[in-house]
Amino acid sequence: MDFKNTREFAQQLDAQDKLAKYRDEFNFPHINGKQVIYFTGNSLGLQPKRTKAYVDEVMNDWAKLAVEGHFFADKPWWDYHERFAQPLSKVVGALPSEVTVMNTLTVNLHLLMVSFYNPKPNRYKIICEEKAFPSDQYMIKSQVHFHGYDPDDAIIEIKRRDGEHNIRTEDVLNVIKEAGDELALVLIGGVNYYTGQVFDMETITKAGQEAGAYVGWDLAHAAGNIHLDLHKWNVDFAAWCSYKYMNSGPGNASGAFVHEMHHNDMDLPRFAGWWGHNKERRFLMEPQFDPVRGADGWQISNLPILSLAPYLASVEMFDEVGMPALIQKRDHITSYLEFILHEIDKDVDSTFEIITPSNPKERACQLSVFLHGEGKALFDYLMENGVITDWREPNVIRLAPVPLYCSYEDMYEFGQVLKKGILSHK
Structure with missing residues (x-):
C-alpha cells in the first residue's frame, strides 16, 4: 500500500x-x-475498562463469602488460574497444560533456572544477548555466583558487530557452536527491549539443544505481541510479564511455560510448594510432594486472585481478537x-x-x-x-x-x- x-x-x-x-x-x-497518544505499551499497557468489573467481582465475593470464596465464588479462587490455560496457550503457541500464571517475571525465571540450569564442571556456561534487560543480567550473574562459578568465565554475551544495532542469527549460532560441550543454557529475550529486534527462536532453540543445552526465553516483550509457537519450537521453558502488551496492570503476575517433555521428569529439580502439589490431594496436607503433571507443577504458593483478575480480563479480550x-x-x-x-x-x-x-x-x-x-x-x-x-x-x-x-x-x-x-x- x-x-x-x-x-x-x-x-x-x-x-x-x-x-x-x-x-x-x-x-x-x-x-x-x-x-494522549500512547506509545509505551511496551512498558505498561493501558487499563482495559472491563478490568474493573473483574476486580469488583473478587472484592464482592470476598466481602460476601470470605474464605468460602475459594470454593463458592462464581469463579472459585482455588482454581482461578486454570481459566488462563486455554486462552494463554493460544497467545504463546502451547498446549494448555504447558502454561501457568504465578509470581512475577524475574522470580519465575529464577525458579525455572532451578530446573534448567544445573551446571557441572564440564558444562556450566550460559549464553545471553549483549544489552539484555538489566534484570536478566542481574539474574543470570546471581545464578552463576550461586553455583560457584565466575560470571566472566561462565556467561557468554552475543555481541553486535561493529557499526550494527542488531544481532545476527548466524552469530548466535556460531557462538553456540563455539561453546560446544561447555554450554549448559541459552537464555535470551525473545524481543530485545532496546532495539525491538525479534530473534529467530525456532532456529536458536534447535541449535542450543543440539549442543546439549537447555534453551529458555524471556518473553516480556513478546507475549501478546508476536507470533509464538513454543510447543512446536520445542522450547524448554519461558516466562513473560503480563503488564506490557497484555495490559494486566503494573507489576502484575507472570506467565510461565514448561514444555510437556519435562512434565513427567521427576528427576528434574524444582523448588516445591503446596500449590504445585497434586490438585486432587492438595488439601490432604500430605508430607510428600507430588507435583501436578504440567506447568502448574512449578507453582509454589496459592495465587493472588486480586492480581489475576485484571490479567483474566485482558486474556479474555485477547481470546476474542x-x-x-x-x-x-x-x-x-x-x-x-x-x-x-x-x-x-x-x-x-x-x-x-x-x-x-x-x-x-x-x-x-x-x-x-x-x-x-x-x-x-x-x-x-x-x-x-x-x-x-x-x-x-x-x-x-x-x-x-x-x-x-x-x-x-x-x-x-x-x-x-x-x-x-x-x-x-x-
Missing part, C-alpha cells in the same frame, strides 16, 4: 480497521485536557509509523535512525529511533504535548504502536507534534 502523510488518509485507514472498536475498551490518560488479527494490524500500523518518521525526516534538518530491523519478520510492535542531533529536550516536548514515549540513553525514543488501542490518526498526529518539536528547538 502507498501511504500518505495526511490526516484524511490516516482516518481512512482507521475506518477500515477491524480492531478500531477496541480502542474504546481502554482508559487513556489526558494531558492539558487532551487524550486472536493473535493473527493483532499481528496483521501490528505490522501495518508499525509500517505506517515508519513511513511517517521518514516523511518528517525529509521536512526537517535532522536525521532519524531507526535501529529496529526494517524487515517486518524481525521486528514487532516497536520502533526504536536514534535521534541524532537531538537531546532529551525533544522527548520532554513530546511529553508536554501529549505524546507519551519512552526515553533510553543516549538519545533513543522507543515507540510502540499497540494495535489494540493505537490509531492510524495517532501516527499522523505524532508526526506533526514531532515536526513542531524539532523545529522549535532549532
Whole structure:
C-alpha cells in the first residue's frame, strides 16, 4: 500500500480497521485536557475498562463469602488460574497444560533456572544477548555466583558487530557452536527491549539443544505481541510479564511455560510448594510432594486472585481478537509509523535512525529511533504535548504502536507534534 502523510488518509485507514472498536475498551490518560497518544505499551499497557468489573467481582465475593470464596465464588479462587490455560496457550503457541500464571517475571525465571540450569564442571556456561534487560543480567550473574562459578568465565554475551544495532542469527549460532560441550543454557529475550529486534527462536532453540543445552526465553516483550509457537519450537521453558502488551496492570503476575517433555521428569529439580502439589490431594496436607503433571507443577504458593483478575480480563479480550488479527494490524500500523518518521525526516534538518530491523519478520510492535542531533529536550516536548514515549540513553525514543488501542490518526498526529518539536528547538 502507498501511504500518505495526511490526516484524511490516516482516518481512512482507521475506518477500515477491524480492531478500531477496541480502542474504546481502554482508559487513556489526558494531558492539558487532551487524550494522549500512547506509545509505551511496551512498558505498561493501558487499563482495559472491563478490568474493573473483574476486580469488583473478587472484592464482592470476598466481602460476601470470605474464605468460602475459594470454593463458592462464581469463579472459585482455588482454581482461578486454570481459566488462563486455554486462552494463554493460544497467545504463546502451547498446549494448555504447558502454561501457568504465578509470581512475577524475574522470580519465575529464577525458579525455572532451578530446573534448567544445573551446571557441572564440564558444562556450566550460559549464553545471553549483549544489552539484555538489566534484570536478566542481574539474574543470570546471581545464578552463576550461586553455583560457584565466575560470571566472566561462565556467561557468554552475543555481541553486535561493529557499526550494527542488531544481532545476527548466524552469530548466535556460531557462538553456540563455539561453546560446544561447555554450554549448559541459552537464555535470551525473545524481543530485545532496546532495539525491538525479534530473534529467530525456532532456529536458536534447535541449535542450543543440539549442543546439549537447555534453551529458555524471556518473553516480556513478546507475549501478546508476536507470533509464538513454543510447543512446536520445542522450547524448554519461558516466562513473560503480563503488564506490557497484555495490559494486566503494573507489576502484575507472570506467565510461565514448561514444555510437556519435562512434565513427567521427576528427576528434574524444582523448588516445591503446596500449590504445585497434586490438585486432587492438595488439601490432604500430605508430607510428600507430588507435583501436578504440567506447568502448574512449578507453582509454589496459592495465587493472588486480586492480581489475576485484571490479567483474566485482558486474556479474555485477547481470546476474542486472536493473535493473527493483532499481528496483521501490528505490522501495518508499525509500517505506517515508519513511513511517517521518514516523511518528517525529509521536512526537517535532522536525521532519524531507526535501529529496529526494517524487515517486518524481525521486528514487532516497536520502533526504536536514534535521534541524532537531538537531546532529551525533544522527548520532554513530546511529553508536554501529549505524546507519551519512552526515553533510553543516549538519545533513543522507543515507540510502540499497540494495535489494540493505537490509531492510524495517532501516527499522523505524532508526526506533526514531532515536526513542531524539532523545529522549535532549532
